[in-house]
Amino acid sequence: MTRAKRDFGTIRKRANGRYQAYYMGPDQGFHRAPSTFQTKSDAEGWLAAERRLIQNDEWSPAKSRRAKVRRATEAFGPYAEAWLAQREIKQRTRALYRRQLDRFILPAFAEMSLRDITPPVVRTWYTSIDPTRPTQRAHVYSLLRAILNEAVRDDILAKNPCTIRSAGIAKRQRPIDPASPEEIVTLMNEMPDRYWAFVIIAAWCGLRFGELAELRRGDIDVKTGLIHVRRAVTWDHSTPVVGTPKNGQQRSVSMPPHIVDVVSAHLDRFVERPSDALLFPAVGDSTRQIHSNTVRRHWIKAREAAGRPHMRIHDLRHTGAVLAALAGATPKETMDRLGHLSAEAAMRYQHVARGRDAEIAAKLSELAGY
DNA sequence: CGCTGGACAAGGCACCTATA
DNA sequence: TATAGGTGCCTTGTCCAGCG
Numbered sequence: 199m200t201r202a203k204r205d206f207g208t209i210r211k212r213a214n215g216r217y218q219a220y221y222m223g224p225d226q227g228f229h230r231a232p233s234t235f236q237t238k239s240d241a242e243g244w245l246a247a248e249r250r251l252i253q254n255d256e257w258s259p260a261k262s263r264r265a266k267v268r269r270a271t272e273a274f275g276p277y278a279e280a281w282l283a284q285r286e287i288k289q290r291t292r293a294l295y296r297r298q299l300d301r302f303i304l305p306a307f308a309e310m311s312l313r314d315i316t317p318p319v320v321r322t323w324y325t326s327i328d329p330t331r332p333t334q335r336a337h338v339y340s341l342l343r344a345i346l347n348e349a350v351r352d353d354i355l356a357k358n359p360c361t362i363r364s365a366g367i368a369k370r371q372r373p374i375d376p377a378s379p380e381e382i383v384t385l386m387n388e389m390p391d392r393y394w395a396f397v398i399i400a401a402w403c404g405l406r407f408g409e410l411a412e413l414r415r416g417d418i419d420v421k422t423g424l425i426h427v428r429r430a431v432t433w434d435h436s437t438p439v440v441g442t443p444k445n446g447q448q449r450s451v452s453m454p455p456h457i458v459d460v461v462s463a464h465l466d467r468f469v470e471r472p473s474d475a476l477l478f479p480a481v482g483d484s485t486r487q488i489h490s491n492t493v494r495r496h497w498i499k500a501r502e503a504a505g506r507p508h509m510r511i512h513d514l515r516h517t518g519a520v521l522a523a524l525a526g527a528t529p530k531e532t533m534d535r536l537g538h539l540s541a542e543a544a545m546r547y548q549h550v551a552r553g554r555d556a557e558i559a560a561k562l563s564e565l566a567g568y
Numbered sequence: 569c570g571c572t573g574g575a576c577a578a579g580g581c582a583c584c585t586a587t588a
Numbered sequence: 589t590a591t592a593g594g595t596g597c598c599t600t601g602t603c604c605a606g607c608g
Contacts, residue, residue, distance in 0.1 A: 294594095294595090297578090333581070334578095334580075337580095340592070340593070340594095343592080344592080344593065344594095366591080366592070367591075406597075406598085407597080408597065408598085432596080432597065432598095433576095480573085480574085481572085481573065481574095489573075489575085490599080491573075491600095492572085492573055494599080495573075510599065510600095511599080512581080512582085512597090512598060538583075538584095
């Protein structure tokens with residue numbers, strides 16, 4: 199029986215002619231190869247591989263690695279179900295993930311073992327998802343990546359096979375294209391007069407639809423020109439739900455002086471006296487908030503007339519943000535006005551405004567005859 | 569019968585926080 | 589500063605009921 203001592207590990211020839219290898223691990227424990235080897239060089243190869251793991255700091259006791267291999271053959275389906283069940287997320291997000299799993303992810307991967315989900319497999323799957331729905335595609339990809347990231351953290355996978363660059367980022371489809379002051383006037387005039395103030399407040403003060411729909415007489419201070427945005431309405435099926443504005447940010451927005459008259463006339467003509475009377479109530483029920491589809495129906499006609507057939511109601515808010523920036527508001531001031539929490543959101547409008555400013559400067563030069 | 573307000577589901581965009 | 593992981597809300601398309 200020979201026993202060759204080496205600089206890493208030991209190889210021992212057994213009586214039956216096979217070779218056995220073992221070494222002392224970083225954990226100071228004794229680790230033997232799971233089986234003996236036919237040749238000495240096979241044993242050496244095993245030792246070299248173990249040593250590389252230690253050097254790369256990827257080593258773990260062989261026993262637990264075997265457990266890992268077993269778990270890696272676990273099917274994706276059950277793993278994903280457990281992942282979703284254990285996640286602490288909002289009901290709404292859970293429902294979203296459920297749909298995405300059922301429609302896009304499980305049909306492709308449910309039966310596969312985690313180990314068999316390789317980057318090429320993911321790539322092939324990714325290209326099979328409708329690219330004309332980029333937001334959905336990015337979201338679904340993100341979800342798969344998040345689940346497999348958990349498998350990495352669980353030490354089931356060494357690396358996440360979702361390696362497509364930027365695939366999880368949903369780019370905005372349309373550039374921010376605010377309405378000009380002239381277009382705002384046209385849009386307003388093309389709407390029924392009970393919505394004039396709606397358009398003008400959205401465009402010049404940048405309120406969200408849900409904030410406008412929940413505005414009440416008491417929120418408007420004609421004297422100081424302030425609109426207090428304290429609440430917003432959302433819809434749970436057919437029931438209006440009143441809460442704080444998105445991000446929980448209450449704020450007060452100054453009306454530009456030129457719109458105060460329109461707003462004040464609106465209060466006189468269309469709003470009931472009590473301070474909790476809605477500015478834009480549902481038709482036929484003054485206690486109920488207007489439904490977005492009701493405004494939209496008129497909006498679609500108005501935007502055609504204004505030559506902006508693709509403009510959405512929410513784009514009026516963008517308009518408000520860009521106009522503020524154009525008027526010289528700093529990013530911080532724009533944030534406060536719009537109720538943003540992050541500077542990035544405000545900066546987007548600042549950029550658009552800078553582009554506009556350059557346009558205006560160019561027009562001025564034209565006027566001057568250059 | 570066309571118009572209007574409204575319900576509803578699904579998709580998309582806006583915007584956030586944490587973290588590397 | 590970029591990316592990942594979440595969450596909220598708006599838009600779109602379609603269908604339906606009530607009404608003049």
